[in-house]
Amino acid sequence: MRSVFSLLFLLAASVTPALAFCGAHTHLDRRAEGEAVEISSFGYTGTNGPLLWTQLDTANNGLCSTGSNQSPINMVEGQFQLISGSDIELTIPDVPEGAPFENLGTNVEVVMKDVGGQFVLEGKNYTLEQFHFHHPSEHVDNNVSLPMEMHMVFSTEAEEIAVIGVYIDLVDVVSVLELHILPRAVPSNLLETIFSSVGEIATPGTSTTTKPLIMSEVVTLLKGGNFQRYTGSLTTPPCSENVEWSVATEKLLLSKATYQAARDVIGFNARFPQNNLGEPNLLAIAMAGAQVSAETPVESPVEAPANTTAVRRRQRLQKKRGTSVE
Numbered sequence: 001m002r003s004v005f006s007l008l009f010l011l012a013a014s015v016t017p018a019l020a021f022c023g024a025h026t027h028l029d030r031r032a033e034g035e036a037v038e039i040s041s042f043g044y045t046g047t048n049g050p051l052l053w054t055q056l057d058t059a060n061n062g063l064c065s066t067g068s069n070q071s072p073i074n075m076v077e078g079q080f081q082l083i084s085g086s087d088i089e090l091t092i093p094d095v096p097e098g099a100p101f102e103n104l105g106t107n108v109e110v111v112m113k114d115v116g117g118q119f120v121l122e123g124k125n126y127t128l129e130q131f132h133f134h135h136p137s138e139h140v141d142n143n144v145s146l147p148m149e150m151h152m153v154f155s156t157e158a159e160e161i162a163v164i165g166v167y168i169d170l171v172d173v174v175s176v177l178e179l180h181i182l183p184r185a186v187p188s189n190l191l192e193t194i195f196s197s198v199g200e201i202a203t204p205g206t207s208t209t210t211k212p213l214i215m216s217e218v219v220t221l222l223k224g225g226n227f228q229r230y231t232g233s234l235t236t237p238p239c240s241e242n243v244e245w246s247v248a249t250e251k252l253l254l255s256k257a258t259y260q261a262a263r264d265v266i267g268f269n270a271r272f273p274q275n276n277l278g279e280p281n282l283l284a285i286a287m288a289g290a291q292v293s294a295e296t297p298v299e300s301p302v303e304a305p306a307n308t309t310a311v312r313r314r315q316r317l318q319k320k321r322g323t324s325v326e
């Protein structure tokens with residue numbers, strides 16, 4: 001155990017800090033027109049799951065088990081800085097011709113590389129690459145898990161990454177009459193539009209084109225709320241750090257029927273919540289615990305004594321009968 005434990009730390013030290021990522025794993029690569037969608041090699045359950053991501057590619061994924069600023073996290077006070085949506089610059093043009101919508105096996109992703117979405121964070125310009133969905137939410141909203149979470153991934157020319165996380169909750173669809181009498185929350189037009197095509201990419205490795213996307217809805221919603229800012233990591237291998245996270249306090253809503261259609265294609269794709277920022281990686285702690293327990297000799301079970309009760313009973317009987325030979 002000791003050698004594996006040490007090896008993981010060595011691997012972490014040898015990984016290039018932030019963005020030595022494999023594009024196919026971070027969904028940031030640009031596929032040539034007509035090229036098949038590459039399916040992710042990692043997964044979320046069993047031996048492909050997040051407990052063993054480092055072992056899937058020890059040369060690149062060391063931070064998954066050793067990084068101390070890993071995402072997602074439980075968004076509780078003290079873990080983030082709150083900034084007003086009105087203080088950020090976020091522009092995402094509408095996409096009247098629709099955008100490529102792909103099934104990567106681990107996720108469904110809307111490719112936005114050429115749309116020209118911009119996010120300015122602390123004076124740095126990030127360009128929108130894509131957005132994708134997790135089921136259930138990866139971040140935990142003050143101890144509460146949400147049905148889904150959308151990640152809008154931006155990058156600079158130097159491949160620095162910023163991600164906007166938006167929780168997705170469910171809403172009952174009401175009739176027009178009910179809506180008139182009692183105005184209430186309605187499903188996001190953007191999400192309903194995107195997921196109306198999710199059945200077309202039910203098979204991993206397939207892609208389609210969405211219907212026209214009106215992005216102003218989500219931009220207006222996000223800018224009207226706040227963002228919980230922190231510096232974490234990719235939530236997928238290779239778990240690179242120095243990723244700038246902005247988790248929105250405003251939530252998008254989805255009808256239950258559309259949620260079920262999306263869920264049935266996405267499956268389960270949420271990494272477990274990581275330790276508090278700056279504290280040791282939970283997997284490193286778990287491995288240290290396993291090492292201690294492996295080094296503690298297990299007490300050999302006390303040899304079961306002969307069935308003394310039966311022996312005494314037999315002796316008593318023999319004495320009574322006068323047949324004892326002892």
Ligand SMILES: [Zn+2]
Pocket residue numbers: 132133134151235
């Ligand atoms: Zn994500």
